[in-house]
Amino acid sequence: MASAKRYWEDVKEGDALPEVRVEKLTRTDFVKYAGASGDFNPIHHDQTFVEASGNPTVFAMGMLNASILSRVVTAFAGRPNVRRYKVRFATRAWPGDDVICRGRVTRKLELGAEKLVEGELEAVNQKGETLISGSFVAALPSRA
Amino acid sequence: MPVDKNLIGRKGEPVTMHVERGKIREFARAIKDDDPLYFDEAYATREAGGIVAPVTFLQTASHWDDGRGRPRVPFDLKRVLHGEQEYEFLAPIHAGDVLTAVSTVVDVYEKPGKRGGSMNFAVIETEYRNQGGTLVARARSVTIETGQVVKD
Secondary structure, eight states: OOOOOOOGGGOOTTOBOOOEEEOSOOHHHHHHHHHHHOOOOGGGTOHHHHHHTTOSSOOOOHHHHHHHHHHHHHHHHOGGGEEEEEEEEOSOOOTTOOEEEEEEEEEEEEETTEEEEEEEEEEEOTTOOEEEEEEEEEEOOOOO | OOOOGGGTTOBOOOEEEEOOHHHHHHHHHHTTOOOHHHHOHHHHHHHHSSOBOOTTGGGGGGGGOOSSSSOOOOOOGGGEEEEEEEEEEOSOOBTTOEEEEEEEEEEEEEEEOTTSSEEEEEEEEEEEEOTTSOEEEEEEEEEEEOSSSOOO
């Protein structure tokens, strides 16, 4: 979806960012992301390999979840306004899991000519376990 | 095995990466994002000067790396986790751009693992410059080698 135009003056610290939700990840989702990204680590698609390495089944690439989480920022600020995006991977997402992504504005600041918004991000699964915690910086247009 | 501090400063070879419209479309679909900035040329040109690359699109640089771009860190693939990832965007990245990526090991260190053994960390920073020589993005990735096979 195209992002709605937001002005810096209209944003407050504590504001929630639009929620992004992907329900019931599938192995096909992992394979599509493998092809798109070039991450062919067999741990994300090869059942024989994962069993040999002591895992029950394949799991999502952290970067697939991080890419879904980044949509919270682009829906809020628009892709061209994203200045920084940082994620830390906590637990893994398995086939059938939901990826529920949220964010919140923590600070507004001006840096040079840019009016910036900083915020925190989180992706959780359907049990509320943290998949990723993250942060962002985005520039927003000004009414001034 | 203790980490070798001599790895710090090790560089990969430059990787040339063409930012392609079809790849952006494929990537946006894989992350289930229907933002018209990735799909609709007329809209994207009006709003952003052309089709733009998604936030995490630079991960696709691995398609352009024959194996020499990523500086070698001798971690066991069965015990490797992606710990953190960060992107800093300094200038726009559009379909049609040709980027050159240079990756450097900027830190390696070890910590005791919560589930036994020690964990090794490698921090790799990649700088992306476009065809005009402008630094457009910087990526930092933290890779972890766990002491044993990863279990939640």
